[in-house]
Amino acid sequence: MNPKKLSRRSFLQAAGALGMGAGLARAVPAFGSPFLQNTTLRWWWWADEPGFSAWIDDVAARFAAQHSGTSVETLQMDVSAVITQFTTAAAAGEPPDVQFLWNGLYHMENVWLGYLDPLNDYLPADVLRDSNATAMSIYEGKQYRVGWYPVPLLFEYNKDVWDQAGLDADNPPATWDAWMGACEALKTAGFVPFGGGASDGYWGEWYLTLMLTQALNNGGEGIDLFIGERDFREPRYWEFWAKLEEMVKAGYLNNDILSVDLFSAVNKVLTGELATTLNVGAVLPAHIAQIGDRVGMMIAPVYSDGAMGGKPISDTQGFGIPSGSRNKELAAELLALTQSPESLDAMWSLTRYFPANKTWDPSPIDDPTLRQLYDGWVGAETTLWLSVLMPTMFWTDAMFVAAQEILAGRMTAEQAGEQHASIVQQWRMLNDDLIPNYQVFAASIAAESL
Amino acid sequence: MVRTRPLTPYLFIAPLVGLLVFIFGYPLARVFDFSTRRIRGFDGPSVGFANFEALFADPVFWLAVRHNLQLLLAIIPLLLLSLLLAIALYERLGGWRIFRTIVFLPYILAIPIVAVVLRNMFQLNGPINTVLRSVGLEGLALDWLGDADIALWTVMAMIIWRESAFGVVLFLSRLLSLNEELAESAQLDGANWWQRTLYIVIPQLRGVIEFYLVLSLITLLAAVFSYVYIVPGRGGPGNATMILELYIYNWAFDKRLPGMGAAVSVVLFLVTIVFMVLMFRLRRQAAAEEVG
Numbered sequence: 001m002n003p004k005k006l007s008r009r010s011f012l013q014a015a016g017a018l019g020m021g022a023g024l025a026r027a028v029p030a031f032g033s034p035f036l037q038n039t040t041l042r043w044w045w046w047a048d049e050p051g052f053s054a055w056i057d058d059v060a061a062r063f064a065a066q067h068s069g070t071s072v073e074t075l076q077m078d079v080s081a082v083i084t085q086f087t088t089a090a091a092a093g094e095p096p097d098v099q100f101l102w103n104g105l106y107h108m109e110n111v112w113l114g115y116l117d118p119l120n121d122y123l124p125a126d127v128l129r130d131s132n133a134t135a136m137s138i139y140e141g142k143q144y145r146v147g148w149y150p151v152p153l154l155f156e157y158n159k160d161v162w163d164q165a166g167l168d169a170d171n172p173p174a175t176w177d178a179w180m181g182a183c184e185a186l187k188t189a190g191f192v193p194f195g196g197g198a199s200d201g202y203w204g205e206w207y208l209t210l211m212l213t214q215a216l217n218n219g220g221e222g223i224d225l226f227i228g229e230r231d232f233r234e235p236r237y238w239e240f241w242a243k244l245e246e247m248v249k250a251g252y253l254n255n256d257i258l259s260v261d262l263f264s265a266v267n268k269v270l271t272g273e274l275a276t277t278l279n280v281g282a283v284l285p286a287h288i289a290q291i292g293d294r295v296g297m298m299i300a301p302v303y304s305d306g307a308m309g310g311k312p313i314s315d316t317q318g319f320g321i322p323s324g325s326r327n328k329e330l331a332a333e334l335l336a337l338t339q340s341p342e343s344l345d346a347m348w349s350l351t352r353y354f355p356a357n358k359t360w361d362p363s364p365i366d367d368p369t370l371r372q373l374y375d376g377w378v379g380a381e382t383t384l385w386l387s388v389l390m391p392t393m394f395w396t397d398a399m400f401v402a403a404q405e406i407l408a409g410r411m412t413a414e415q416a417g418e419q420h421a422s423i424v425q426q427w428r429m430l431n432d433d434l435i436p437n438y439q440v441f442a443a444s445i446a447a448e449s450l
Numbered sequence: 451m452v453r454t455r456p457l458t459p460y461l462f463i464a465p466l467v468g469l470l471v472f473i474f475g476y477p478l479a480r481v482f483d484f485s486t487r488r489i490r491g492f493d494g495p496s497v498g499f500a501n502f503e504a505l506f507a508d509p510v511f512w513l514a515v516r517h518n519l520q521l522l523l524a525i526i527p528l529l530l531l532s533l534l535l536a537i538a539l540y541e542r543l544g545g546w547r548i549f550r551t552i553v554f555l556p557y558i559l560a561i562p563i564v565a566v567v568l569r570n571m572f573q574l575n576g577p578i579n580t581v582l583r584s585v586g587l588e589g590l591a592l593d594w595l596g597d598a599d600i601a602l603w604t605v606m607a608m609i610i611w612r613e614s615a616f617g618v619v620l621f622l623s624r625l626l627s628l629n630e631e632l633a634e635s636a637q638l639d640g641a642n643w644w645q646r647t648l649y650i651v652i653p654q655l656r657g658v659i660e661f662y663l664v665l666s667l668i669t670l671l672a673a674v675f676s677y678v679y680i681v682p683g684r685g686g687p688g689n690a691t692m693i694l695e696l697y698i699y700n701w702a703f704d705k706r707l708p709g710m711g712a713a714v715s716v717v718l719f720l721v722t723i724v725f726m727v728l729m730f731r732l733r734r735q736a737a738a739e740e741v742g
Contacts, residue, residue, distance in 0.1 A: 084703040091491040109706065113491050199595065199683035256574035258596030258687045393705040396684070397510065404687040408598060411688075430504060430707055433488070 104388030204403025220446025532617025
C-alpha cells in the first residue's frame, strides 16, 4: 500500500483490523488456558548485597525447571520502595506472589491490613520453625515469613589501624569506658576513630539499634517505648544519644558524616579512613574479600544495664505470601524450595554468605573471619534488631532528625528525648486504631524474652 | 453559510472533556476525599477535619512551608539567568553552539541523575571543596549539604542551575521568531545594544516571561522533590531541607497515613491556585492599563 495514498477508509479499516487483532490476542489465552497452563509467578525481592541476585536467579530457575508451564519473574526492588511498593500494590489488588519482607513492624503492619497470609496453612511447622524468621514474624500464633539470610549488626573495624594505634585488635573493648579509651588512642595516633555516613538516615537507625537496645530488657519494652506506653523523657531512654553526643564533642567522628550516605562511608573502613564503623553482616564478605582477616568485628560496647545489652544483634530477612496472590499454592512451593538443602547450600556457594536456616551445616565456611561472624552472630544467642519494632513515623520524624541534629551539635540528648516523646504522642493520636495490635505484638515479643 | 446547532461544538469536544475530567478530576476528588479520612490501604473512616488540625499543629509542616517560600526566591535569579543566557546565545557570541549545548545539557538529564552527581560533588570532602582547598580558598570549602544553615541554599543553587536551562530554551525560541526589523530600525536611529535589548527585545518577550514565571512558581512549589530527597538526603540534615512535597511523601508512604498526605496536598493545591489566580489577575490588570 502506498502510504501517500492512504485514504480515510483504508486507515479506518486498518485501525479496525488492529483493534480486532488486539481483542483476539487477549481472548485467545482465555480459551486456550486449559491446554497451555502457563503461569508466571511474580517474585519481588531486595537484599542488603546486590550480589545475592545470583541465588534468586538460581532458585527461580530450579523452580521453573521443576514446574513445567511455570515461569518465575523476579523484580529487584529499590531499598526506598521495599515497603511502599508492596503496600501500594497490595492495596490495589496487584501484589506479587512472593514478597521480600523486612522483619517486625515492616511486615506486621501489612498483616494488620490484611495484605499477607499466614504461612502456617501452606508450609509444615518444622519448615517454618527452621527457617529462623524469628519471633518478630509471628502474630497471634501465626507466622508470616520464612527466613532467607541473617543480618548481624555490629561494629566493624580495621585491625591494621587498631594495631597502629597500639590497641589489641583481637580483644576489642566490651564496655563504654574501654571503648572511649580506644577512641582516644586512635585519635592520638592520627586516625578517625569512629563514624560513617548519616545523610540518608540509616546510620542513625543502626546506631539507635545497637545502643538503645542496651537500655531494654526485651523487645516488648521497645515497642512500649515507641508507642508511648513508656516515656522517652526518662534519662535511661535517651542516654544512648548522650553517648553519641559525648563522641561528637570528643571529636571522634568523621567530619563529613552528614554529607555522605551510609554505604559510601562503610567502605572507608577498608582504606583506614575510618578506624571503626557500623555495618551489617551481609556486607562483610565483600570486605573480607578485600582485606581478609584484617576485618575486625565487635559487639556494641555496653553502657547500660538492660538485659539486652552485651549480646550480639542479628535479624533475618525473609519472604511471605501476599493475600492478593492468585498462585498461593505455587508461591508456597517456591518458599519451600528456598528452604531445601540444595537452596541453602546454593546460598553459600553462590554468594559466600550463609542462609538463616537453623538446619544448615556451616562446615563449608572456609574463611576464619566469616566463620567468626557466623559463630558470633548467627550460631550464638542473639538479641533482636530493635528498629524493626519502630513505627516508620518514629524513623522519619524522631530518629532521623535527632541523629543528624546531634551529629551537627544542634540538639542535646535530653532535647532528643523530649522530641521523641512529642513525636510518639503525635503518632498515638493519629494511629489509635493500631495501638491494640501493637500491644498484642509487644506482649508476644516480651514473652519470647528477646 | 452552514448553520450549526448551539450544542453541536460541545458534543464534539465532550469525549475529550470527559477524558480530562476522568484523568484530572477523579484523582483530585479522591485527594479531597482522602484528606478527610484516616486511610488504611485504599479506604478508611471519616475523621472530619482532624487531619487538617493535626497538620496545622505540626511545626514541621510550617517549616516545610517556610522552606518552599524561601525557594520561591529562586524565581528572580532563574529568570535573570535564563534571559541573560538566551540573549547571549541569540547574539551568537563566539562559541555559542558549544555554549548552547552546555546550557541545555542539564535539562536533558533526569533530575535524579543530576542530583546524584551533584550530591557527590558537594560533599564536604568532594571535588568542589577539594578544588577550593587546592587554590587556597579553604574558607569557602563549606559543608554544603551537611550544614543545616547552608543546605537549602545549596539545593536552591542546583535548582537554578538546572531549571534555568528550560528558560533559556523558551526565551531563545521566542527570540528567534522576533521581527528583526524593529531592532534594526532602532539601531539606525542610534540605539545601542543595551537600549535595543531593554526597550525592543525584552518587551517583546513579555508573554513568554510571564509563562515562565508561572511555570517556575509551580516548579518551586510542587516539583523539586527529587532535589531534596536525593541531594542532602530525605530533607536533611534534620529537617533543614524539608519541603511540602517531601512532607506529603513522608505522610503518604513512609508514615502510612495517606489521609494526612492528602490533607497537605489539598493545602498545597489551594495555595498554588491562589498564587496563579493572583498572577493572572495582575497580568490582566497590567494589560488593561496598557490598553487604557
